[in-house]
Amino acid sequence: MASALLQFWLPPVSFPLAAYDRYDAEAITRYYRRRPWLAIARLSVIFWNFLGFGWRLLWDQRQQAGDAHLPERAAELRQILTNLGPTFIKAGQALSTRPDLVRVDFLDELTKLQDQLPPFPNDQAFEIMAEELGRPVSQSFEELSPEPIAAASLGQVYKGKLFSGETVAVKVQRPNLLPTITLDLFLIRWAATWFGSLLPLNLGHDLTLIVDEFGYKLFEEIDYENEGRNAERFAENFRDCPYVKAPKIYWAFSSRHVLTLEWIDGVKLTAAAELDQLGINADAVVKTGVISGLQQLLEFGFFHADPHPGNLFALPSSPRPDGLGCMAYIDFGMMDQLDQLTKETLVDAVVHLINRDYVELAQDFITLGFLTPDSDLTPIIPALESVLGDIMGEKVRDFNFKTITDRFSELMYDYPFRVPAKFALIIRSLVTQEGLALSVNPDFRIVDVAYPYIAKRLLQGESPQLRRRLLEVLVKDGKFRWNRLENLIAIAQNDGGFDLLPTAQMGLQYLFSDEGAYLRNQLLLALTENERLQTEPLQRLWELLRPELEPARVAGHAFNAFVAFSRDRAAAFFPTLALESNR
Incomplete structure (x- = not known):
């Protein structure tokens, strides 16, 4: 009970505006070092949540029953991260694609982390809208749903109508989010600095750099103006593609904490009954998702890194001769960019995989940052062949990204592989999209x-x-x-x-x-x-x-x-x- 009362408690504090524009580890460290009481209060909450978990892990090992209880402990860790709020939910989701940091036993459970929390009071939400938009809510929107239609870790969404007649979705960021996130990042980075060297990780660099990469992406995600620009860029990339849609942004009703965008009247891919009722072919929409994902990675280099079921909607459409369905992407807070060399090297890697050129494939891993330039490839090349050798053979139809991720996880502790930040997002995107496809059709093969x-x-x-x-x-x-x-x-x-x-x-x-x-x-x-x-x-x-x-x-x-x-x-x-x- 004490933990439940404390889990979201943070005293309201102001934070320097400059640090809000971008993640600045040094500025955050200076700020909280001068306010140790805030760090101590939050650290006590985190310690309280993890104390029992750590004790049970040690007890399992002492009783030599660790393997038997691993699924239970993994589920417990997921619940702890959820209890600790937005930063830890996002951190857990990020860790779910880092086999170089997390045991394979825990990866599956971390992928189940839901980006959902109870909504915050409407009065606070409407107050934020009025303050951000510079006018009362009644002057901005002709209609607004009395309750949020969705609530996530960073904000919640209302359905509304503009005076010009357009139906819109209005995202409002959670109050007091910046001090919550910055304090958690300060403590996580402090722990990485002091204890990172004690962990058995083959990172090739300081663990604090991974924390900083996470911090940069999280700050981008809480900047709704950045999300709006991402949505417009995504829409521009697919402007000539009739089967992929992105919502229009209404900038006159948007700010850094409020985002108003076109309402997408679609159906979630997991809502099988609604899809059948509207005559939507779920397999065709999933096929569109896979192809549009490949286009983002290999053609545009600008990709949606969080394609979970709540961010993808099937749209009613007439049957297409190419077998594709129509779909819409929403929520563009988590996006990333690939440079030309990375896009070309990804194609190189596919070609070398087709040709079974594992020596060249190992060189591709160096170029992509999975291996350092001074890595000894002599033992790595046979290991790659053992992991990837049957992909182009008789088992090609059984290929899936999750299997490859799991196989690589087993190599991480034996060979000096590391997962660059961009590829953690790519892995997350591919594995999430594949998981969604399999939930719609268990026989779906992404390789097809x-x-x-x-x-x-x-x-x-x-x-x-x-x-x-x-x-x-x-x-x-x-x-x-x-x-x-x-x-x-x-x-x-x-x-x-x-x-x-x-x-x-x-x-x-x-x-x-x-x-x-x-x-x-x-x-x-x-x-x-x-x-x-x-x-x-x-x-x-x-x-x-x-x-x-x-x-x-x-x-x-x-x-x-x-x-x-x-x-x-x-x-x-x-x-x-x-x-x-x-x-």
Whole structure:
């Protein structure tokens, strides 16, 4: 009872405005060192919550019954983090994607942490709205729900209506949130400084840096103006995509603590009965979620790091020929950006995985920051092969991100792997999205959607970087690999939206260009291997492609291709024609 009374208690204190704009570990440390009574009060609450938990862990070990009680202890830890409030809920969620920090036994339980708390009083919420927007609530909104429709760890949401007629969602941040978060971050960072070196972790850097990374992201999440800008950027990325929607932001009714955005009239993917009632194909919407997630990572580099069931909505729509459903993303507080090198290296890693090039894959892990440049790769390469060796084999349909995460978790304590902050968010995004897909359809296989998308991207070769990676797939040890081309085409055909002929036209344009000289030579060598024309691979390709080669469409695309290419470039591919034209 005492713990329950104390768990959210914090004396109301002012905090320097400068520290609110961004996370500043030094400023926070200076502030609370001058107010030790605040730190002592909060530390006593945290200590009280963890005291019994720690004692029971020690008792289990002494009784040699630790393994038997691990599920119980993991659930207990999840409840403790929930009791301690917003900072610890967010910290637990972040730790759920850090197998380099947390035992695999606890990871599953931490993923169950719900970002939900009881709502705070309406009077406080309306007072915050009025103060932030500079006018009474009745002058901002024609209608506002009398109670919040949702309450999370950082704020709560009301349904409203503007005087201009638009239905909106109004997010209001919890009062006294900044001092709560900053004090918790100060104490967590203090503990990391003093006790981090005692933990058996292969981090390659100070544990306080991980705390600071967490602090930076948390401060971004409590800045609603930043969330609004994220939503607009996300919407701009998908402006030409009719099956992905982001809500409009109403800036005249928004501030750092209040965010007013378009009301999304959709259905949660987990509401099976409502989906059936509206005739929404849940599998089609999940497929959209997977493809849009890959687009965020590999095309735009700007990705939603928290795609849990409360942040994704299915929208009613007519059936699409590509088998995709319509969906909307909401809550853009947790987003991150990948630079061009990281996006390219991710594609490299996929290519090297397809080719089973584990030496190159280990180098990719260095580039991505999972391994330090001075890491000894000799023992790591066989370990990677043992973890990833069957992914492209007979068990490909059993592949899932959660399995790979669990396997890597087992390597973390034996090899110097670490999880960079950005990839902790990527892992969280992928594992959460996969978990949502499996909750909708237990037989769903994310690889059935992801592989065709990646194969299609490689075959289309829209950029020099992707074309170079396609060459790495098709040419191995100086030889053209027909089976890899066949596999890529077959995989891409599993995507209902894949149209072979435009892709083939792009391929011809590439072959006839100066850039395609190397691949032209490799193709000619492969076709005339052993001094005879190789017809078998061409026959297999024909059988694979024949269903899509409708005469009318082929003629149209062939005409376009010939218009696009000059005779000189065509002659470069057909040397005999070049000789004839010079006679």
